Amino acid sequence: MAETGAKAGAEAGAEGSAKTGAKTGVKTGAVTPRERYRAQVRTEVKEYAWKQIAEAGASALSLNAIAKQMGVSGPALYRYFAGRDELITELIRDAYRSLADAVHAAAGTGADPAGLAHVLRDWALADPHRYFLIYGTPVPGYHAPEEITGISQEIMADLLTAWTALEPDAPATPFGAHLADHRDWAGDHPAPPGVLHRALTFWTRLHGVLSLELAGHFTGMAFDPAQLFEAELADLTARRG
Amino acid sequence: MAETGAKAGAEAGAEGSAKTGAKTGVKTGAVTPRERYRAQVRTEVKEYAWKQIAEAGASALSLNAIAKQMGVSGPALYRYFAGRDELITELIRDAYRSLADAVHAAAGTGADPAGLAHVLRDWALADPHRYFLIYGTPVPGYHAPEEITGISQEIMADLLTAWTALEPDAPATPFGAHLADHRDWAGDHPAPPGVLHRALTFWTRLHGVLSLELAGHFTGMAFDPAQLFEAELADLTARRG
């Protein structure tokens, strides 16, 4: 009884879904104090989780340790999360969501690819561990649920739109043609082959520079990583077709 | 006594250094059976370590677990490694050494940058975990000893040489000029600014594509990662200055 109760609680509390059971994500207004409290505690747990990840890495994440920091007994957290795995999944989802929101907000104000690139870099520098949780060494045995690949596609969509606006006639390339034949990842975005190629390359190149910078591989090298980032960006946005 | 004995043993056995105490790495021929045996066991331990990393990630590396797999008691391994940290350090060093050797061997046979790129990719695909141990999410609290940054520079030197041969007059860029002012990482390699820029970009772009591929970020995307790699390589090696 206590067991099933805890489980049901942990699952239902995901987004503070109110009585109505609406999965729309709309705030129904009919949020009970208990639900507010649950959401608050869940948030607090995640905050401590991020601190812990920052200090000892994602694999050292421990519910017991978080409980200790919160001044609460270990088993108490099982009311809020079904277990360690659920917590990690949610952290990853939150990280993706945060990045997608940041990118989308910038895209909404008409940012061009260079603008989005800076949003990405700022987001990554603000919390390198969050970046690595998404784009770093895969957590062994972990597989992203579908929801997350969906968020990933949202980000891609914004990149594609920004590139379409900047360079709608990006020259077609052999690899662009290949991408056009395998465009599942682009959803139903109407970007032409040349733009598909640009957007994908945009992503991989920025990731290359960013991940090496964040991992500290440039620290012994004395040069300024920001300037390398700008140089790559300049190369990407320079029309040369 | 037993303690100091074990420590001394663990340190001394690093490279099967013989009586002569030569640090040259030359096989003296005067290797005692015991030293051979030690080297053999150390190698075996590392092999199991790699298997374990492949299955559960570097952070799950455990001396006890390795001992169990080897059919030996846990403390036995302390004769061969001072502790978990020394084992990890050596795995990282071995990984760097392996990559540097692969690159250097190819460079020795006159491989151009594209050739070195394929060596890198093949090396990474052969054992993704080894690649991530070097270029992935940093192990929390771990700092690479100097020896390792030295190996890293060896790799850079080969890249610089290959690029100098291919495109000695690579156009100078603003960032290339910046690199020329901060060229510690290039050792005393005489590559001109344009080549410094090329070689560094070569590295970051290939890493961008490779690391996303190895981390599985392309799996849901249907396109062929090898073709993306080739496309990036083609772009890098296409003269456009």
Next chain:
DNA sequence: TGTACATCAGTGAACGCGCGTTCACTGATGTAC
């Protein structure tokens, strides 16, 4: 507004597990004469 009941948050004890590491010891292997 007040009472009776249901729901839920959090506790503390317990389970079994594996970790890194130290230590005193046994038995085998190599070395010196």
Next chain:
DNA sequence: TGTACATCAGTGAACGCGCGTTCACTGATGTAC
């Protein structure tokens, strides 16, 4: 070739630790009439 000694590999017990998770329970909070 044989004996005496030193070196070394590996054992098993032990230390203290933290982990995830289950369970029966207490006390507080919310709900229905």
